[in-house]
Amino acid sequence: xxxxxxxxxxxxxxxxxxxxxxxxxxxxxxxxxxxxxxxxxxxxxxxxxxxxxxxxxxxxxxxxxxxxxxxxxxxxxxxxxxxxxxxxxxxxxxxxxxxxxxxxxxxxxxxxxxxxxxxxxxxxxxxxxxxxxxxxxxxxxxxxxxxxxxxxxxxxxxxxxxxxxxxxxxxxxxxxxxxxxxxxxxxxxxxxxxxxxxxxxxxxxxxxxxxxxxxxxxxxxxxxxxxxxxxxxxxxxxxxxxxxxxxxxxxxxxxxxxxxxxxxxxxxxxxxxxxxxxxxxxxxxxxxxxxxxxxxxxxxxxxxxxxxxxxxxxxxxxxxxxxxxxxxxxxxxxxxxxxxxxxxxxxxxxx
Amino acid sequence: xxxxxxxxxxxxxxxxxxxxxxxxxxxxxxxxxxxxxxxxxxxxxxxxxxxxxxxxxxxxxxxxxxxxxxxxxxxxxxxxxxxxxxxxxxxxxxxxxxxxxxxxxxxxxxxxxxxxxxxxxxxxxxxxxxxxxxxxxxxxxxxxxxxxxxxxxxxxxxxxxxxxxxxxxxxxxxxxxxxxxxxxxxxxxxxxxxxxxxxxxxxxxxxxxxxxxxxxxxxxxxxxxxxxxxxxxxxxxxxxxxxxxxxxxxxxxxxxxxxxxxxxxxxxxxxxxxxxxxxxxxxxxxxxxxxxxxxxxxxxxxxxxxxxxxxxxxxxxxxx
Numbered sequence: 091x092x093x094x095x096x097x098x099x100x101x102x103x104x105x106x107x108x109x110x111x112x113x114x115x116x117x118x119x120x121x122x123x124x125x126x127x128x129x130x131x132x133x134x135x136x137x138x139x140x141x142x143x144x145x146x147x148x149x150x151x152x153x154x155x156x157x158x159x160x161x162x163x164x165x166x167x168x169x170x171x172x173x174x175x176x177x178x179x180x181x182x183x184x185x186x187x188x189x190x191x192x193x194x195x196x197x198x199x200x201x202x203x204x205x206x207x208x209x210x211x212x213x214x215x216x217x218x219x220x221x222x223x224x225x226x227x228x229x230x231x232x233x234x235x236x237x238x239x240x241x242x243x244x245x246x247x248x249x250x251x252x253x254x255x256x257x258x259x260x261x262x263x264x265x266x267x268x269x270x271x272x273x274x275x276x277x278x279x280x281x282x283x284x285x286x287x288x289x290x291x292x293x294x295x296x297x298x299x300x301x302x303x304x305x306x307x308x309x310x311x312x313x314x315x316x317x318x319x320x321x322x323x324x325x326x327x328x329x330x331x332x333x334x335x336x337x338x339x340x341x342x343x344x345x346x347x348x349x350x351x352x353x354x355x356x357x358x359x360x361x362x363x364x365x366x367x368x369x370x371x372x373x374x375x376x377x378x379x380x381x382x383x384x385x386x387x388x389x390x391x392x393x394x395x396x397x398x399x400x401x402x403x404x405x406x407x408x409x410x411x412x413x414x415x416x417x418x419x420x421x422x423x424x425x426x427x428x429x430x431x432x433x434x435x436x437x438x439x440x441x
Numbered sequence: 442x443x444x445x446x447x448x449x450x451x452x453x454x455x456x457x458x459x460x461x462x463x464x465x466x467x468x469x470x471x472x473x474x475x476x477x478x479x480x481x482x483x484x485x486x487x488x489x490x491x492x493x494x495x496x497x498x499x500x501x502x503x504x505x506x507x508x509x510x511x512x513x514x515x516x517x518x519x520x521x522x523x524x525x526x527x528x529x530x531x532x533x534x535x536x537x538x539x540x541x542x543x544x545x546x547x548x549x550x551x552x553x554x555x556x557x558x559x560x561x562x563x564x565x566x567x568x569x570x571x572x573x574x575x576x577x578x579x580x581x582x583x584x585x586x587x588x589x590x591x592x593x594x595x596x597x598x599x600x601x602x603x604x605x606x607x608x609x610x611x612x613x614x615x616x617x618x619x620x621x622x623x624x625x626x627x628x629x630x631x632x633x634x635x636x637x638x639x640x641x642x643x644x645x646x647x648x649x650x651x652x653x654x655x656x657x658x659x660x661x662x663x664x665x666x667x668x669x670x671x672x673x674x675x676x677x678x679x680x681x682x683x684x685x686x687x688x689x690x691x692x693x694x695x696x697x698x699x700x701x702x703x704x705x706x707x708x709x710x711x712x713x714x715x716x717x718x719x720x721x722x723x724x725x726x727x728x729x730x731x732x733x734x735x736x737x738x739x740x741x742x743x744x745x746x747x748x749x750x751x752x753x754x755x756x757x758x759x760x761x
Contacts, residue, residue, distance in 0.1 A: 098548040102534065109536040277532035282588075285496050285526035286549040287518060441498075 096292045103300020106270060113266065117304055118311050121258045125251065125312070128377075129320055132246035140214040141171040143180040145194035154195040159225040160218065169217070190214050243408060247320045252403035253376040255312050256338060260370065260396055262304060263342035264349065264363050267297050271350035272359045281441035290435060298343045305339045325410035333413060334406065334420070338399035341423040344430035345395070351437040370396040398422040449474055449596045449627045450495065455504035457490050464490045466651035467504070472596070477618070477628040479638040481744070482648035483756065488631035489529055491648075492600050495629065496526050508596060522550055525594035527585045529601045535574040539565050539584055542573065543591060550592040563587045563617065579610025586617060596627045603637060615640060635744040635756060647748065654751050659744055666750045667742040670716035674723065675708035675736035688732045695726045703749055712742055712750070
């Protein structure tokens with residue numbers, strides 16, 4: 091496999107990235123930006139809010155006493171953001187997403203209006219209800235203590251960084267490899283290759299191994315930046331972490347080869363990538379845990395290649411799990427690599 | 442591939458269809474060792490389809506193609522290391538330098554020439570460390586030819602190598618092709634430039650609508666289909682007018698060699714084996730019949746005259 095032609099083809103893959111400033115930007119800068127945005131957005135200790143709307147009826151003194159208490163409490167509660175308005179005004183705020191809960195007094199009761207499928211709205215309802223009830227003298231039967239957890243390994247950013255690495259591997263493989271394949275076909279470069287004794291396996295292999303070099307850059311960026319800015323650590327073996335990433339890169343590069351096997355139109359390929367990446371990103375637990383999905387669906391989703399990669403990286407990074415315990419996830423990724431490579435080669439159009 | 446074959450390339454009854462359209466129609470020709478053979482024809486004649494079948498890039502529907510005595514279909518892997526290919530339209534890695542490009546393609550072959558010598562031979566020394574995106578059209582085409590020569594091939598396929606180049610770059614590339622030929626390599630060249638075929642090729646095959654309509658050296662073709670010289674003349678009226686047609690008819694009854702005269706550039710053109718005699722008889726006859734000649738030109742016949750003679754159409758009007 092390590093023939094001179096293979097080495098030259100791998101060099102080509104690597105040079106393509108380093109000589110294309112925009113490609114290098116997506117490999118290095120974009121993951122750092124994601125980390126900064128999401129890391130700080132979800133890592134602000136205690137800095138959260140409950141935006142609620144209150145149906146305004148006459149002056150504040152005409153409101154029931156419970157609502158007056160709530161408005162008063164909001165003056166000293168940094169988490170409570172109250173918007174008063176008419177039915178139409180509150181509807182408008184709901185539509186904009188400014189509030190996720192609206193309160194109105196009706197027939198001696200408080201009516202909570204919210205979308206029960208919205209987790210944040212449910213939280214707002216519980217928070218506000220607590221204030222209303224305790225303001226009227228309700229006391230808890232048993233003492234509870236809130237203990238904030240923000241040590242390395244427990245934070246959202248620790249959960250997110252392995253997901254980000256997996257996402258980065260997915261997008262850079264699909265865009266980096268697939269777009270190159272489509273552009274080469276369009277430029278007749280594959281046709282020119284076909285007139286030489288080059289082997290298809292070497293050509294395909296160079297795409298996968300070339301991605302490994304890019305992966306080294308992506309991994310280094312994410313892990314070093316995560317460590318410097320968020321004190322992120324891999325609890326398990328770094329070697330296991332690298333091996334899992336390599337297997338994931340192979341799977342998504344093979345998927346890119348398959349997706350680009352017949353197209354010669356960059357626009358069409360872009361559409362195909364969106365079709366594939368969007369469901370993978372939303373349904374693979376990159377941003378939020380798969381436990382948010384119904385159990386049966388979550389069981390199926392775990393076999394998605396991106397979910398398998400995300401899950402493996404998280405288990406190694408957060409729980410220190412050994413690679414030997416990740417055989418099912420690795421099996422999924424190896425299967426994707428083999429199946430996509432075989433079909434991709436059979437379907438491959440040289441020009 | 443060590444054996445010697447007088448005919449390095451043999452094509453026999455080649456047919457290629459695209460759906461219901463026949464692109465190559467029972468084409469037969471051969472290229473001998475050390476020979477430059479040009480497939481000449483207007484755009485759409487089937488030249489590129491033909492050359493790509495011979496390079497093993499496209500499948501044929503009928504016929505036989507043998508290179509070095511072996512069928513390209515069954516022996517592709519064995520033949521490829523010994524042929525050089527320059528495709529009509531290829532965009533190589535634009536971010537690669539000339540030298541890196543050659544290194545890459547050299548790595549695909551079991552044996553290759555010394556890259557520095559190749560760079561010097563193709564006059565690419567000054568730009569060898571420049572990326573392809575920074576090169577001129579002529580320099581890029583030289584790189585394409587360099588890539589085709591990287592494995593020191595016995596047979597080189599050049600598909601319209603000078604299309605789109607400025608006159609100076611074309612002439613430079615012609616010198617290069619002559620140099621390749623002088624190294625006893627065989628060349629199959631496709632071109633739609635008549636002058637290119639005439640200057641570079643030992644033999645020319647004229648292709649029209651997928652068929653080979655004539656074959657031979659430029660001189661042979663001219664002598665066979667035209668006569669050594671061409672006489673162009675113009676009457677007072679344009680050749681398309683009924684008056685001019687009538688005048689021509691009158692002349693033809695007196696001068697049988699004018700029977701095959703064709704319209705060209707507003708006048709008529711006819712070929713003649715002895716030009717001076719033809720002029721004398723034409724002038725005598727027009728005087729006698731009271732026909733006024735406004736222009737007269739005698740020149741050596743060219744491939745364009747051959748094409749006109751064979752197809753009845755001017756070469757420039759023949760793009761299909």
